[in-house]
Amino acid sequence: MEPTSIHNATIPALVAQGDQTAFTQLFLRYRDLVYTTAYRVTESAMEAEEIVQDVFMKIWTIREELPAIDNLEAYIFTIARNYTFNALKRLLRERERTGLWPSADGQPAISPEAAANAREFMQVLQQAIDQLPPQQKQVYLLIREEELTKAEVAAKMGISPHTVKSHFDAAVRAVRAYCAPYRKLSAFFFLLF
Template sequence: MPLYSEYADDILLRLLKEDDQSAYTEIFKRYSKLLINHAYKILENQDEANDVVQEVFLSIWNKRNELTVTGSLSSYLYKAVKNRVLNYIAHEKVVSRYADSISNFVENDYVFADSKLREEELESIIAKEIALLPEKMREVFLLRKVEELSYDEIALQLNITDKTAKQQVYNSVKILREKLKNFMGVFVW
């Protein structure tokens, strides 16, 4: 019987693509705690960190046959967790901020029927629209609007120019405004 704990990551990946559940289990044992700690440092919530990592591993198992890993497995897993965390943050924090600002706008200028239900619907729409942004644009947008990094910090972190970072945020806000203006007539009267 093979001892999976002694296999290198590339061998485990090859076996995983061949539907070897023991290889998947070994990858999970090898990396799950590290990834949960990584997610926890960002989210500061153990349950949310566990959920994010579980989603990443579930996705890996479901897409094992077409999984393409360039570079090391650990880098791939950390990036997958980071992207999942950014999506989670987009859903939780950005949506909440936009919902709050839209809610304030509506409370001051318009009558709002069933405000809680409509606010939840709007939060869901905003989260979906953010998730539909191109990956790099979404990443820059979230770093600016959620993490509140400066354009210089974003440029340094993503190895792009600050001008590119500004343009990505500008483009994402323009896209979101355009898509959301179609929904505002439904939510406000």
């Protein structure tokens, strides 16, 4: 079966069954979205490529869940955003620890200006998260930092999935509102969506 012959609606079901041709088509369809998401923030082709690999390895690992996902593109973007955010935090920690920008090819992984913007964004984001009510904060961190599903958060916290959704939606709105004046950090602001 040619990758282009698989219909969009059947791709998640085929990937869930382990169909490598369908997975290849999924990869070809969404790799640019993932790469662009990662590159806009890291400003590093090498980091962006690693994130692409990590995202699609994650998708393959959780492939059985794909048929239940309503908006596959949004789901993949969310995974890409989370991996990008984690890579950025790792790069900043490495920079603070060594004073150098980690890179396999000797070039800076991210520019000093991007690093300064990233540090500022991280501080603003942490302030926004810290101002959330305790339960909203816990839900937000479990979903965004630990990458748990809303159902997993509900089970972990002993609350209903609807309550988790309400807390998460309210937390996202509050974080976006808090961070809105800092839109000049545009490459990082998109991570909130």
